[in-house]
Amino acid sequence: MDELEIIMGVCDEPLCQELNTIVEGMGYPLRGVSTEEELVHRFRSHPLSLFILYIFDRSCFDLGVLPRLRKTGIRPHFVVVADPKVGGDMVLDAMKWGARDFFFKLPELRDIIVPSLQRVIDELKTEVRLKEAESALKTSEERLKMASEASHDGIFEWPLIPGSAPWWSAQMNSLLSIELGTIQPSFRRLYERIHPQDRESFRKALRAHYLNKAPFDLEIRFRDFKEAYRYLRVCGKTLYSKQGEPLKMVGAVEDVSERVQVQMQAQLDKELMEMGERLSKAGSWLLDLDPFRLYWSKMTREIHGVADNYEATSSKEAIAFYLEEDRPRIEKAVMAAIEKGEPYEFEAKIRAADGVIKWVRSTGKPIFEKKKCIRLVGAFQDISQQKRNELEILELERNFWQGQKLETFERLAGGIAHDFNNILAAINGFVELAGRRLSRSDPDHPVLQDLEGISLSSERAKSLVDQILTFSQKSDSLHSPLSLGELVKSTADLFRASFPGWLQIQFEEKAGEEFPVMGNATDLEQALANIGTNAMEAMRSMDEGQCPCLSISLKHIGSTEVPNSLSEKVETRDWALVEITDNGEGMSSEVVSRVFEPFFTTRPFGENTGLGLSVAHGIIKRHQGSITVDSREGEGTRFRIFLPLTHSKEDNGKNRAEEDVLKSGKVLLVDDEDHVALTTGLLLEELGYEVVTRSDGEAGLQAFVQNPWDYAAVITDQTMPGMSGLELARKIREQSGTVAILLISGYSSEVDADSLEGHDLDGFLKKPFTFDQMESVLSQALAQSSARKVNP
16 A cells, blocks of 8 residues: 555635644645646645645645546545635535545644544555455455456355355356356255265365365266256355354366266276276287387286286396297297297296286287387287187097098998898798708708808808997897996906906905996996007007006096086986096097097007997997097007986896787788898798788889788888888888787888887897797787777
8 A cells, every 4th residue: 555645725825824734743744836737746646635625715635636536537535624714605615525534724723633634644544454355355346256267266264153144156156067157056955966976076075175274176977957967166264353263165067077987988988998908808018129118908917817016027038938948939920020020929828926828919000110120919818719719620620521421321231230130031941941840850960050150150240230220320139227336346347357367457346335327237248348449459568567457447526527518408407427447558639539430540550350339339329428539659558438327227038928829810021121121021930920022112002902801910110112111110000009029120210129119119120130039029019919809
């Protein structure tokens, strides 16, 4: 604030001189003026002035100077000293124009004017201070408004004294989407618009602020008055009185929605990138070359099995994760990228920090600056599962082609069996007929021995065909409940008795466990014997000092432990696992891939037919099981046999009741093979039956329909041109529910001994059959026919 000065008109009046002396004694600067121009100039150059106006006969200014000053825009602060003769009207005019005081020329003027002037001066100083404060406040408010508008922040004052109204800047209306003047500030109204999940943090921030008397700064979600959520940053502090009482809270509000959304998007991008890396098991990396600095993403570190804060300190340390045989080509690819700018991609194996071997794919791209490679960037992916899948696909493809080869052999074997069994059926039939007829006339005739030799050779041929059918999984053997535990034990005992003494055989017997399965004991024993024999042969060449050992084990397993193809095909939770292990020479992966192929053998020509393991494979598959092999050269071999367990109990020898039937009556025989029909007809006549022969199904059906009650039995071949034996049997059964129907076959993929009930047959004979077999099966069929006639 400028220093106050006093202005007086120049005057020679003794009383004026005395007044000058009095004013100078008060210590304020005194300025004398003689014209109105000087007076105006003085007020404009020094607004904080007090004008003492003399009004008497010889004064240089009269009372009219005041309105003239006002016309120039000056509002002077003044007091009037006048002669008592001016009268009361002049006093009133002076007060009207703003006089601070009025004095008359009295002898005691000194005593009166000094305190009066001091009072006026003090009042004037107070007014000036207030005006300056108001001006500064206005300026401050204008600056604050300009700053608020420039920063788009809102300003608020929230009084903490009852009865005072809160205030906020116009920018707050924009922040809160409020139309000017429509909503009055209210703490409750604003608090209710804070997001429910942010209210607790808001309360805690205010509580801490009041307790610590420290400024607060927090971000909240706020639902504005257009019902849209915004992210607001609220900061402020409380002003206190000298006595420590809170007066008001002042602060600012900033809309940080855009920044928060950018941060949230960045965080989401980061999370999506990490999720994508985790799902694809692919990380990223960056290598600064000068100075060396290698950056790995979180997934890249995870693949390497290192901690989150791990950093490789050198290229040698980074490449040390790769297996030694892969390092040269990796170094070559990286150097080509640095020197020639060639991107690269390679697959290799690493040994992670935890020792786990993993397949990885690494890609890299060089970044150049001023024709110099400054860094490499790339991706790093764990492809271990992909490699495992590729191996599984290769295994599936190998199994598929193996299956295709086996299926081809099966069809070949089936065709051979069909034709060969028809030939054997005719041979056996004629041999038996000749033998029976010759023995009736001369029981000691030497030709009978020759016929017996032919019969034995025929049986050997039949056995060979049965082996082929067993390999092709088309055997007609009957399945019944049996104890796999007893069967495996008896097989182990057989090995001990028949294998060489240098071979140690171990079998851990499961006491009290029967392992019931549905199967054919002879076939299963053959499968186990074939595998055991193969193991024995693999241990013949072991060095001296080694102990050849064949180990057999049997245990229960669940459906989760069997191959998927089995658990999907066979609905049972209980399985038996037979393991046959040897410590012999083992097999290469190539031999393992072909071990179940028919006629495949590693033995010299003539020592082995190559059918042993193929037959075992066919038997196990026909029992709804599976057989696998694990082997490595020099490490022995393990065969694993999976068989489904059953809860069926053995039949204890209960067979169909046989009745004595009269071996007579008419039999309809249908077979397209003339020599088989001839021998079978002669055998039936030898047994005492009258035989009607037809060469195909249509002719056989026509013969039966013409006289259905004439026939005691119908015997039909399965494989015939046109109508098959099963189709003929079905149509005959539609005509008669009691006639005995017997099916014969050299080979058929559609029927076997286990499927009689499904086709409503009374018996089944596999070619070639003997006189006794025909007699027995036909007798049983006729017995069942008689039972249906009695109990229709």
